[in-house]
Amino acid sequence: MSEIENMNITAASHWYLPSLISTYWPGLAVTGTVAIAAQFLSDHYGAPAMLMALLLGIAFHFLSEEGRCVAGIDFCAKKVLRIGVALLGMRISVDLLIGLGAGTILLLVAAIAATIVFGLIAAKLLGRGWRLALLTSGSVAICGASAAMAIAAVLPKNEFAERNLIFTVLSVTVLSTLAMIAYPIIAQMMGLDARATGIFFGGTIHDVAQVVGAGFSVSPEAGETATLVKLIRVTMLAPVVLIFSITTRNVAQPAGETGKRPPLLPGFVIAFLILAAANSFGLVPEAVSKAGMEASRWALLAGIVAVGMKTSLRRVLDVGGDAVALIVAETIFIGLFILAGIYYLGHA
Numbered sequence: 001m002s003e004i005e006n007m008n009i010t011a012a013s014h015w016y017l018p019s020l021i022s023t024y025w026p027g028l029a030v031t032g033t034v035a036i037a038a039q040f041l042s043d044h045y046g047a048p049a050m051l052m053a054l055l056l057g058i059a060f061h062f063l064s065e066e067g068r069c070v071a072g073i074d075f076c077a078k079k080v081l082r083i084g085v086a087l088l089g090m091r092i093s094v095d096l097l098i099g100l101g102a103g104t105i106l107l108l109v110a111a112i113a114a115t116i117v118f119g120l121i122a123a124k125l126l127g128r129g130w131r132l133a134l135l136t137s138g139s140v141a142i143c144g145a146s147a148a149m150a151i152a153a154v155l156p157k158n159e160f161a162e163r164n165l166i167f168t169v170l171s172v173t174v175l176s177t178l179a180m181i182a183y184p185i186i187a188q189m190m191g192l193d194a195r196a197t198g199i200f201f202g203g204t205i206h207d208v209a210q211v212v213g214a215g216f217s218v219s220p221e222a223g224e225t226a227t228l229v230k231l232i233r234v235t236m237l238a239p240v241v242l243i244f245s246i247t248t249r250n251v252a253q254p255a256g257e258t259g260k261r262p263p264l265l266p267g268f269v270i271a272f273l274i275l276a277a278a279n280s281f282g283l284v285p286e287a288v289s290k291a292g293m294e295a296s297r298w299a300l301l302a303g304i305v306a307v308g309m310k311t312s313l314r315r316v317l318d319v320g321g322d323a324v325a326l327i328v329a330e331t332i333f334i335g336l337f338i339l340a341g342i343y344y345l346g347h348a
Contacts, residue, residue: 030060030072051174057304104345116137134248135168146237180217196342200338202232
């Protein structure tokens with residue numbers, strides 16, 4: 001390569017990097033600032049960080065419509081969000097599966113599958129589409145907002161995709177908060193012991209933070225069991241996303257719908273599996289694992305801020321009462337399914 005060509009490449013790289021930074025930096029900065037504000041409100045007033053991030057994001061919707069912040073907000077809503085989901089793999093290990101027992105693991109797998117099937121049937125009865133059914137039932141069955149964002153990334157897009165995602169994230173976050181308050185009362189009324197209570201909370205409450213809050217509000221044993229059960233549900237994120245990707249990849253889209261075919265196996269799912277495998281084999285140092293989980297939390301928080309910014313509250317409210325009924329019904333279904341399984345396995 002000639003000296004002139006080398007000089008041209010160097011000059012191009014010096015021009016490209018500042019251009020890239022100037023394109024994305026304003027949106028990244030404002031998204032990060034709102035995420036920090038959401039975490040501050042959560043730490044000082046006890047509100048769920050995800051809910052605060054979503055509501056604050058919606059309040060700043062005008063920033064995503066035009067101006068210098070648009071590109072950075074879009075980057076956070078897609079790339080940063082998927083990085084956060086991928087880093088969840090650092091929470092997973094084979095030791096978690098072994099410690100919980102085969103019966104409980106089978107119960108969780110059956111509950112996830114049954115909830116998704118129930119969601120598809122209920123959506124059809126309510127006259128709603130299969131995209132919304134998979135999005136809501138998958139998020140209810142697995143891990144709330146994180147699952148919703150991962151599933152949305154592989155579903156074929158249409159004009160309602162962003163509206164349905166923000167509705168699902170908002171709904172599962174609110175329902176998780178209500179469950180964190182109500183489920184300890186239900187567990188006490190039913191006379192569940194600490195292990196059964198942990199299985200109930202971890203197997204039914206949508207978001208990890210609310211699972212931890214509900215579990216440790218009862219007892220340390222219930223809190224540890226609930227957290228462990230919840231992480232097993234998080235483990236199911238990758239296979240469920242893969243199944244959704246394969247089954248919807250070749251579905252013909254009706255006339256008028258937009259969006260390109262989703263990838264067969266998204267990069268963030270591959271990263272999730274690699275990190276989970278590395279953690280299972282003890283290849284991830286504890287300090288790195290903790291840093292990764294913290295980075296995952298912030299990436300998901302920034303991602304949900306950006307998703308909120310990209311969707312107007314008016315469009316979310318247009319989703320309809322039947323969609324609310326659908327996600328509430330799915331939440332009740334998985335709760336009853338897990339309780340039935342607890343009694344069947346003799347934990348209660």
